[in-house]
Amino acid sequence: MPRPATEVPASLLDRLYPAVRGALFAMDAEDAHERTLTMVERAPRLLGALVRPFAGAPDAELARDVGGIRVLGPVGLAAGLDKDGRGIPFWPSCGFGFVEVGTVTMHAQAGNPRPRLFRLRDEAAIINRMGFNNRGSQALATRLRALRASGRWPAVPVGANLGKSKVTPLDIAPADYATSTRRLKGLVDWFTVNVSSPNTPGLRDLQDSDALETLLPRVMEEAGDTPVWLKLAPDLTDEAMQQAVAIAIRHGLAAVVATNTTIRRDALATSAGVAAEKGGLSGRPLHGLAKDRIRVVCDAAGEHIDVVGVGGIETAEQAQDLLDLGCKAVQLYTAFIYEGPGLPARLHRGLRRPVTSSR
Numbered sequence: 001m002p003r004p005a006t007e008v009p010a011s012l013l014d015r016l017y018p019a020v021r022g023a024l025f026a027m028d029a030e031d032a033h034e035r036t037l038t039m040v041e042r043a044p045r046l047l048g049a050l051v052r053p054f055a056g057a058p059d060a061e062l063a064r065d066v067g068g069i070r071v072l073g074p075v076g077l078a079a080g081l082d083k084d085g086r087g088i089p090f091w092p093s094c095g096f097g098f099v100e101v102g103t104v105t106m107h108a109q110a111g112n113p114r115p116r117l118f119r120l121r122d123e124a125a126i127i128n129r130m131g132f133n134n135r136g137s138q139a140l141a142t143r144l145r146a147l148r149a150s151g152r153w154p155a156v157p158v159g160a161n162l163g164k165s166k167v168t169p170l171d172i173a174p175a176d177y178a179t180s181t182r183r184l185k186g187l188v189d190w191f192t193v194n195v196s197s198p199n200t201p202g203l204r205d206l207q208d209s210d211a212l213e214t215l216l217p218r219v220m221e222e223a224g225d226t227p228v229w230l231k232l233a234p235d236l237t238d239e240a241m242q243q244a245v246a247i248a249i250r251h252g253l254a255a256v257v258a259t260n261t262t263i264r265r266d267a268l269a270t271s272a273g274v275a276a277e278k279g280g281l282s283g284r285p286l287h288g289l290a291k292d293r294i295r296v297v298c299d300a301a302g303e304h305i306d307v308v309g310v311g312g313i314e315t316a317e318q319a320q321d322l323l324d325l326g327c328k329a330v331q332l333y334t335a336f337i338y339e340g341p342g343l344p345a346r347l348h349r350g351l352r353r354p355v356t357s358s359r
Contacts, residue, residue, distance in 0.1 A: 316350025
């Protein structure tokens, strides 16, 4: 029987974070996010020195192969939090075993009009309709080269989440993704093809079988030896998910990431106020739906392709549960905002022994 995960005592970092969170949550959500990114971009060594003693790297026994790469631990940072790679030198200090930046697009773009990021504090959730606001894949490539040249590249693997530019028509989307792949090849450890955000018009149409059959080979051709993952939405039917996984396997992708945010609101306690805002819902209310979708993906994946689980993970028990379902790793975003920089290390401590997979 798999060993049950255990919760571990809160560190000093965990106990201090609520005061920091209170100050950040007194601000507009996007302003707080921008201020945090500015801090970690400008002072990664100082902030890392403050955080690392209470977090630190995962135990060596938790290292594993996931989607064609070797991660230091099974808890990683999900795409969306750091679209332009501004905090790459800092995130490993929090105990992440791997880091995914983006979503990045071929063209720089401002994203959707503000306000576009909303907290549901009572439910530990976030609604966003950011619209892939980023400086473009060329700017990210320039940043990554500078980090590598300056010796500030982290020990953990770093991947890039790729999306379609809003101005790019769907029929030439493969060229858009291929261009970003070509620009970033050799600078990141894997690519994730994001066809599952609800905030770019038409993007989720690329999850259809015919669209994937055209898109994935173009990205694979440009990626060469760099592993490619595919990120799916939780709002797909079982059949659509199974078909997407089958296509990913057939084209030689290394992993499927399940899941992105949801457009559903039935898990929320209310449909009024912030809950009525359009966009993708993430955090605690997503977990039940995500787990159900992850089970479908893991069953379809079998031994043929790795699965990375995402969606409302807050505890070591939840992370362990997804690993037992068949995931090779998990990713965090919203709970990291609510729980703070001590969360990744706390989850890893709860997963101290190697996990027995059910696959």
